[in-house]
Amino acid sequence: MDSLNNGWFSELQADLWPGQSFSLKVKEVIHKEKSRFQDIQIVETETYGRCLILDGIIQCTARDEFSYQEMISFLPLCAHPNPKKVLIVGGGDGGVAREVECIRWKSTTVSSSCPSNISRRWPVFANEKLKLTIGDGFDYMKKHKNEFDVIITDSSDPIGPAVSLFQESYYELMKHALKEDGIVCSQGGSFWLDLDYIKKTMSGCKEHFAKVAYAVTSVPSYPCGHIGFVMGSLNKNQDFATPKLGKSEIDAIDLRYYSSEVHSAAFALPRWVQKHFYE
């Protein structure tokens, strides 16, 4: 199988998910370029709508992106008692900014190291409460101390440029950019694919955060059909699984995937995963 063969795009990654591959039927290749950082493809698929592919890995499709975007945004936002200032690292497709915007937090700052020619096309970036920075997330955080309530890291997988976002030093940096009781939430991979890598990321987080958890959501176009999030809180009494925002307030936001029940259920892990992470 090739990555684009007879009208199908196949996601082949022998290092990250050996022996398995997800394929989407492609109607049209919309855009193809090699940037300084990544190989970029945008394709129109037959049944998943438009799809962004970076370095041969599906980043999001129109059909199922709301599951990932809502969950990586609302899990930390609703676990924090009063999130006023939010930093999004990565998130160049604009989906997380759209979700954070939709509950109208007083101020939102986005730092993105993603190619600006894609991300600027999203209308969410025109919101004046949002500050878009094209640059290095590490450098940005070094210059902003004790400033954010929530930091969301919407990164690609831990291969190539994104590796550093899964390491202990990154959690240390986020801690210093956070206010008291701040919460972080990062794309954290699949428990079916690499339990030990997730545990290592959680251990790195635990070095700097009082409470650490892993939650999961269903996304058909991601490897193994789901994706997890590593969360850390500076509040030692943090209860991640119980949203701080009331059920009726959450319902009023009118989301497609996220609800109070979905929030709590996301932390219920299969018994063998639960034991591996927490015992």
Add this chain to the structure above:
Amino acid sequence: MDSLNNGWFSELQADLWPGQSFSLKVKEVIHKEKSRFQDIQIVETETYGRCLILDGIIQCTARDEFSYQEMISFLPLCAHPNPKKVLIVGGGDGGVAREVECIRWKSTTVSSSCPSNISRRWPVFANEKLKLTIGDGFDYMKKHKNEFDVIITDSSDPIGPAVSLFQESYYELMKHALKEDGIVCSQGGSFWLDLDYIKKTMSGCKEHFAKVAYAVTSVPSYPCGHIGFVMGSLNKNQDFATPKLGKSEIDAIDLRYYSSEVHSAAFALPRWVQKHFYE
């Protein structure tokens, strides 16, 4: 893409999941035959272990089958106050019988219409509490009235021989084979693929059962990486999401996937699915 091409098996079903395909790298084709009912393949895969494929659709792989088998078995068994006699329709791979056996219910009856030359190889079928019948599940149930506490339907997808197991008439038949307060649990498809078909199955169930619910579990080798279960109870006060068996009793069974928390979380559906099914 062909179904077996350059050492990869690809699951192509233009009717059931158009425009998408999951592939597994195959080390060796162990068995291949065309029975009176189905096309049967058993392959050894590179990273998912041994895999059973019927009519080009993955039925189970050694790596992730425990999620499906434990959930389709323990969701109904633990939702029932005292399950003594269990009927498994389908389940020819023996996985469900293995799970039902592992909590040592007083009596278990299996009716299977699957090819006997595969299913008989599993040691669980030697258990004397288990009665194996090779035949038609419909005929079997017609002859057994008010007999079972739980009926588990471990079927293939609603295409070909399994279509009838998703219809209202099947729920009617199950109701008559059940004792008072009996519970049924059937393979019910993915909410990402066909919300309306699941809703139709649930409506068929609702014609004969006082309470109906849909739950879900993560299975990477199934389309969209998960699978759902349609459950019905003759008890009008049934609370599906709260297991009747205590947390410590469930923990003592020592399962890999299922736990009290996983049981409850399985019923928390994405907001748009919840609204579609229950509002």
